[in-house]
Amino acid sequence: MKKSIKKDLTNNTDIKLLVDSFYEKIKKDNSLSYIFSDVAKTNWEKHLPVMYRFWENLLFYSGTYEGNPMELHQKLHHFSNLRPSYFDHWIELFNSTVDELFKGKVADMAKQRASSIAAVMKIKLFPQAK
Numbered sequence: 001m002k003k004s005i006k007k008d009l010t011n012n013t014d015i016k017l018l019v020d021s022f023y024e025k026i027k028k029d030n031s032l033s034y035i036f037s038d039v040a041k042t043n044w045e046k047h048l049p050v051m052y053r054f055w056e057n058l059l060f061y062s063g064t065y066e067g068n069p070m071e072l073h074q075k076l077h078h079f080s081n082l083r084p085s086y087f088d089h090w091i092e093l094f095n096s097t098v099d100e101l102f103k104g105k106v107a108d109m110a111k112q113r114a115s116s117i118a119a120v121m122k123i124k125l126f127p128q129a130k
């Protein structure tokens, strides 16, 4: 059996591949795609570069992202009633994308950061949930 050699995330080209691959999954996903296509009416040409900068900032401390994801997701929740399980599913898709493409410390950090941000979002959006 051929061993696949995965490398860690080391540069902005890696981030682009991760982000592009992740949102390809999101676009095909039965429970999450409509939030982008119907609720936010996402312009992918604008959103993807924002996400490159977001992840470059989180993983390489580039200082290139200035935004307020919490506020944006609060608004989204207001318009579309997100569910806690959507965040778990988002994380499943994100983590599987990372694992399919990369392996290493930065890849692990990407998964950890995503999980902790999703956990904070869930606590803020669903304060009544246990």
Ligand code: HEM
Pocket: 032, 035, 036, 040, 041, 042, 043, 047, 050, 051, 054, 066, 067, 068, 069, 072, 073, 076, 082, 086, 087, 090, 113, 114, 115, 117, 118, 121
């Ligand atoms: C149920 C889970 C989630 C859904 C449905 C969701 C959906 C969305 C949508 C629709 C947008 C707006 C795209 C546009 O500009 O049209 C957005 C933006 C964004 N999301 Fe999420 N998201 C989820 C979870 C997360 C998580 C866990 C993170 C962080 C790890 C995250 C990070 C971001 C960021 C950074 C932006 C861009 C904000 C900006 O414009 O500055 N999202 N998301």
